[in-house]
Amino acid sequence: MSDSELARLYDDMAREHLTPLWKLESSILPPVPCPKSVAWLWKWKELFDVASRSGRLVTIERGGDRRAVALSNPGLGGAPYATPTLWAAVQWLNGHEVAPAHRHTAQAVRFIIDGRGGYSTVQGDKVYLGRGDMVINPPWYWHDHGSDADEPTIWMDGLDIPLNNYLDANFFEPHAGEQQAVTQVLDGSVMKYGVGQLRPAWEPRSDRYPPIFAYKWELTERALLNLSRVDSSPFDDVALEYTNPHTGRSVMDTISCWIQMLRPAAHTQAHRHTSSAVYYVFEGRGATVIDGIRFDWEQGDMFVVPSWAAHEHLNALNDQRAVMFSIHDTPVMAALGKYREEPLPSSGGRQKVTGRFDSTRVQRANSEAP
Secondary structure (H helix, E strand, O other): OOHHHHHHHHHHHHHOOOOOHHHOHHHHOOOOOOOOOOOEEEOHHHHHHHHHHHHHHOOOOOOOOOOEEEOOOHHHOOOOOOOOOOEEEEEEEOOOOEEEEEEEOOOEEEEEEEOOOEEEEEOOEEEEEOOOOEEEEOOOOOEEEEEOOOOOEEEEEEEOHHHHHHOOOOOEEEOOOOOOOOOOOOOHHHHHHOOOOOOOOOOOOOOOOOOOOEEOHHHHHHHHHHHHOOOOEOOOEEEEEOEOOOOOOEOOOOOEEEEEEEOOOOEOOOEEEOOOEEEEEEEOEEEEEEOOEEEEEEOOOEEEEOOOOOEEEEEOOOOOOEEEEEEEOHHHHHHOOOOOEEEOOOHHHOOOOOEEOOHHHHHHHHHHOO
């Protein structure tokens, strides 16, 4: 075949919206994952400053129901997503405010960072929330948030918005009123199902989503401490996944939620997996080494571990624990048969640290790239 015939073939293919696999096989079928998202860390000082200023300057009405500041991963071309499948944000609710009721097909979880007197109502079940509580919003469930206190309530949002929009499956509906009617006893689902292993004998089990909408910190902390006395993971130290107490499944179809404790001076081994994660540092100070770069974190910071990135965690303190909450897209990968995990094949299970994360230096390097 002559060069002119080959050029004519490619022209004809382009005109008919056809693409030759042989010209792009290595880019669409790489030997290992090549995630677009990058490892990144957001410091609490900046997060709090922006969120608190938003609380003063942006009304709920101007903010479109929710005053949320999303993490925008620099590798995703300006999209307001933490990873290609996970949306994460810091949400700020002023005292005595109400974030109006709505529902959507996106699956959502929230972890309470600070504040007293805040509450969420999900499908008529109103639960008061405190620091360390975790809340779920199954898809198409009515939910609204409010506060009876003078102080603000702050939480981390986690949703599958990127995945939802990629699949062209998003639906959203505002409620007819600002708040939905409370149809259950206050804190009803917590009192009814909060123990976890038990359920009312006359009720069928809840197979799809947990029957409880809030996981209280008191019970979560107790479970962490109990587990630390009997077992741990070489890669995550003391880590627990929030689950549906009736089935043991993840709390959402697309998102799994973890609470994790690094004991004093703990340093885990490195591993990698085909799922991405967003972490919030609830307590303590330490570091996570991601593909050889050390990310130093402290209470309030948030960071991303991309898919197939080698990572290990360490607690920088010898006398205090570190605690992290995290969201993962593992249920999606597992359901689609895409999940894979392996320890890092290196000496002693640790990575060689080749640098420390510096957002200003990375941003400057990107701006200077041709």
